[in-house]
Amino acid sequence: MGHRIALACLDFLDDEPEVHVAAAAEAGFDAVTLRVAGSREPVAADLGRDEHRRGRVLAALRSTGLGVLDVEVLRLSTHLSLAEVSGAIELAAELGTRHLVVVNAGLAPAEAVDRLAAIVEEAAPAGVLPCLEPMVFTRCRTLTEAIDLAVPAGAGVLVDALHLHRSGGSVAEVAAALETHGDALFPYLQLCDAPLAAPEGGTEALRAEALAARLLPGTGELDLTGLLAALPGRAVSVEAPTATTRAMAPLDRARAAWAAVTAVDCPQQTSTAKEAS
Template sequence: MNSLSLAHLTILDATPPVLIAAAADAGFQSVGLRLVAPSPLDAFDSILGSEAALRETVRCLATSGLSVLDVETFWLEPDTDVTGFLPAFEASARLGAGQLLVVGNDPDGGRLVTNVARLCETAAPFGLRVMLEFIPYSKVRTLEEAAGVIRTAGQSNAGVLVDALHLSRSGGTPADLAGMTPAMLSYAQICDAPATPPAADRLRAEARGGRLYPGEGALPLDALLKALPPDTPLSVEAPHARYHGRTPRERARLAFTASSAWLRRHRDHA
């Protein structure tokens, strides 16, 4: 059975303790936590650097019974020094996280592969798996490109993260997963969206605040679920503009209700 995790981007204005409480109340089995900002323009109050905040987050996880599916967001830029992520790796291990959400944004393919390999080697002692997410507006735009980077990096603790929205908007289809080994697909992100994509310069805005909950749009989610390995954990990453003014608990419940209903429909027709 596919477990459901609540991605931090779905309720990005929530602190980790608030997100965890909302996810547990809604029925999610795990959460994703943002510890690192994608860029300086995305600055936020991270629990990194605050021992008290980290301890409180660990306590909330223990109380709720939830686990941490993944930690984000590690963007690999041309000037990235992966050792700078060590504090985040240490915190991730304390939180019990298993995977790191990584984005490749370096136009130099050779350097990117080197940094992905170094990231894997640095993260391995902490029990962390590096999952490279392809995004149409990053330098690793497609499933094929992401898989090529991971294969060339040659690390056992690396895989490709498939986001239903990015797969569609990059021109891919669930059938493209046929060439992937199950070991490369340790979890996936789901949401929904209209079939017609926005203009290229609006893709980022759609991804960060204009998604729909599973079952509300036209993405081929049933086909994607069939293409994934059985029981792949699913992270619900769906920042929904219509519900931005709702409380974290309300948004978590809406996201879980829609996602679990879609999963039930899929199983009934499988």
């Protein structure tokens, strides 16, 4: 059985998105993830800020046949506008993806549940599921905290291998949550690698690692095989911006990511079969 493998946009934010799409297709990926909102500063990949860019990436998706696994990112805060939410949902639907990444940037838990539930309700008619991603440098730090917000709101939870480990989570915790809450809570996952030891420097060092100093799958010490086994059958997004690939051309970065993920010792990573979006 084939499993979708997507190339995440985090390592391609400085490239026009059609370049990212073309590189992913040539390297062998089945899909990409795309930035549609939430950029703290202007980046070339943000589709939400350029209508012409949207047209170019849609053309690239059609010509390559690639799907879109998710779009990102809505940051829950008092500054998140209704227009930004609506725009992200509209773009997700236009791009044909089922998943919209959400992080809790600054809301208290009760307020975050209400806001997330409202986004879930707005996204449902478009066939889009908001998925909450826990990160240690946000107001939703752990898998448990994400589940406590997502379940009452009707959202999914996006497990990222790095964030799970850095928050003190484990593969066993994921497996237990899956048994308790069911398959639908974890629709897909993000894969990268890292040393077991966290970088020194606290929250800012953890943020810097997540943005630009991860490792390619299979080149670190995280239990990626165990994580994939705990969430069988899921699509995988390779989100692994690394110091070693930063200076590479987009196609070379994509090829390095593809070689790494397909070398991970798990059957789901050896198929290049493409599934419908």
